[in-house]
Amino acid sequence: MIKRIRIIGIGMGSPGHVTGEAAEAIASVDVFLVADKGDRAADLLAARQGVVDAFVPDRSSYRFVQVSDPSRGPDAERDAAGYDRGVRDWHAARVDAYASVVEGLGDDEQTVGFLVWGDPAFYDSTIRVVDALVARWSAQGVHVEHDVLPGISAPQLLAARHRIPLNRIGAPVHVTTGRRLVDEYDPSLGDVVVMLDGGLACAGLVDLAPDLELFWGAYLGTPDELLVRGRLADVVDEVQRVRAEARERHGWVMDTYLLRAPEGTPTPAHAGPAFPPFPEVVSLSDGELTLRPMTAADWPVVLGEHNNDEQLRWGFTSDRLTEADARRSAAQAPRDWRRGRGARFVMVDAPTGEGAGLIGVLSLGPPGVALIGYGVLPEFRGRGFTTRALVLVTEWVFAQTGIARLELGHKVGNVASGRAAEKAGFTREGLHAARLVNPDGSRSDEYYWAKVRPT
Ligand SMILES: C[S@@+](CC[C@H](N)C(=O)[O-])C[C@H]1O[C@@H](n2cnc3c(N)ncnc32)[C@H](O)[C@@H]1O
Structure with missing residues (x-):
């Protein structure tokens, strides 16, 4: 028993x-x-x-x-x-x-x-x-x-046989499977260990990252052990050949390998286009309205800003945010700030200290260009907070970051949004036909506004 x-x-x-x-x-x-x-x-x-x-x-x-x-x-x-x-x-x-x-x-x-x-x-x-x-x-x-x-484990033995550590100093190690490698490879992963690879998937990275260093090992720890090390583009054919011959001999092959960016290559902080981090800021204020960087604790403002009739009417979908969505979004804000993806602020009613809305500067593709998005909670509307927030953010962006052009857009019918943009000194540059989807699936034209850093 x-x-x-x-x-x-x-x-x-x-x-x-x-x-x-x-x-x-x-x-x-x-x-x-x-x-x-x-x-x-x-x-x-x-x-x-x-x-x-x-x-x-x-x-x-x-x-x-x-x-x-x-x-x-x-x-x-x-x-x-x-x-x-x-x-x-x-x-x-x-x-x-x-x-x-x-x-x-x-x-x-x-x-x-x-x-x-x-x-x-x-x-x-x-x-x-x-x-x-x-x-x-x-x-x-x-x-x-x-x-x-x-x-x-196989990765430990691989490292020992090649006499290397698996990570570069202070950098991460990503362990994955051959099945996932090509889709998920990104230099920000750091060193990548690949297991369970039936077909030497790293061959699919040769065009993307020819200079990666490959540390390959098969039948590690057995008398048939095989090791190859070299620049991916240079050694991949040799590894394919050695691997195929070994498979022929044994009927099966078990191999593991490490892919490492060449020494001296900086590890990017994140995947996707690289944006410089936004500078740290404690708060921006005009006495009536204060803006401070969003933190995880601000999820109730994220929830309230999204789940109100006015916002849902002008948004893309009528789906309401769940508390979990709002928590995730708020918790992501400091990371986005550090990674230069977005600087999201909470609008705070200065006299009471209550969260009144959100305004964010989101990095776009072209260097030096960012998109602004905003929304005010229903109980704080009518007090000019959007205009004030736009002025504060615009001044900060042009003074403290490398961003030279701020853009924003809104559905043509959302007159209040356009009025705030105009008061904050944005210029209406044009109309984009049917650019923005409505909750019922129809599409609205968009007015597009921009403000350029004064020279
Ligand atoms: C099912 S996983 C098991 C891994 C195992 N638990 C470990 O700690 O290494 C099998 C994978 O481990 C790797 N592996 C196992 N034995 C190996 C060996 N002797 N040489 C190289 N890789 C090996 C191969 O990537 C293989 O596809």
Whole structure:
């Protein structure tokens, strides 16, 4: 009757990769469960047997039980949602398969072990499967303990073999799969470790980032280990060739690699077009109205500014913001400020200190150009806050930032918005036909205004 499950990382299948505590855990196991993964089953079982032999000479003190791995459809044909669903269904089928094996164990078989390739925390579903098993038994009133013993992972071994750290000083490391690499690659990710790559996806980055340094390793920690290092555009063909030959020899290949921007390349602070950060500011005030940078605590103003009839009437959709949306938006504001994407201020009624509305300067594509957006809460309308806020923001932008031109637009029918822009010294430059969508799906013409930094 099972009492305990031990999830034991065994590194790359070599006894030398097993930590002392993992070795002790191995010696405590009565039954090792091994997924039978078709073509690689024999190799994987032999590697696990070799590890156990190194720590438990008496083969009669435990047994291996192979559990047929449920089949999983072809990943390559699936979109992201289909892929996630496929993996979840597959996990559920695995849980069923393991449960039926464990429930048939003998009375003296109390400790079950999973020998996990590498480390259980890296792209391995054993912890999730065991969580589901433990929860299932707990619902039936049966308590089963479980623990996790770490092992050396493929990225750790890759770094060790190439004698490099995985990150540059103070910079991030991004660990991802071959499936996602090309879509998500961005220099701001820092160094990128790629696992589970069936087809050397980094070849798809050669045009975009030929100078990346590639540190590639296959069959790491085994006698067949292969290593290649070099500029991506220079070595990618060699890696393709070496990889294809190895796959031919072994029938399968397991490789991991690191992509690193060349030394001296600054790591951009964010993805997308680079804008200089907005300068820090405590507040801007004309005595009646104060503007201060938005923080996470300002979410009620974000909510109130959006969810009122006037705003919803002139907006693009009639969807109301949820509290969670407002919280997310307010919390994002300081990051956008630092990244130069937008400087969003809360309008504060100076005498009472109450939040009265929002005004934001959003960076646009052309350098030195920004778009202004604003909105006042219903209870503060009619006091000229929009005009005051536009004047304060415009003066600050032209004095403190490199922005030379501010633009704003509004639906032709939104007369109050145009009046505020005019009073704040903006010039109406034109009319954009049918540019702005209405909540009912029809489209409105837009008046477009601009103000240019005085020379
Ligand atoms: C299912 S994941 C398991 C990872 C494992 N838990 C770890 O900590 O490395 C399998 C992926 O790990 C990497 N990998 C595993 N063994 C490897 C080895 N010996 N050499 C290079 N990469 C390996 C490959 O990227 C492979 O696609």
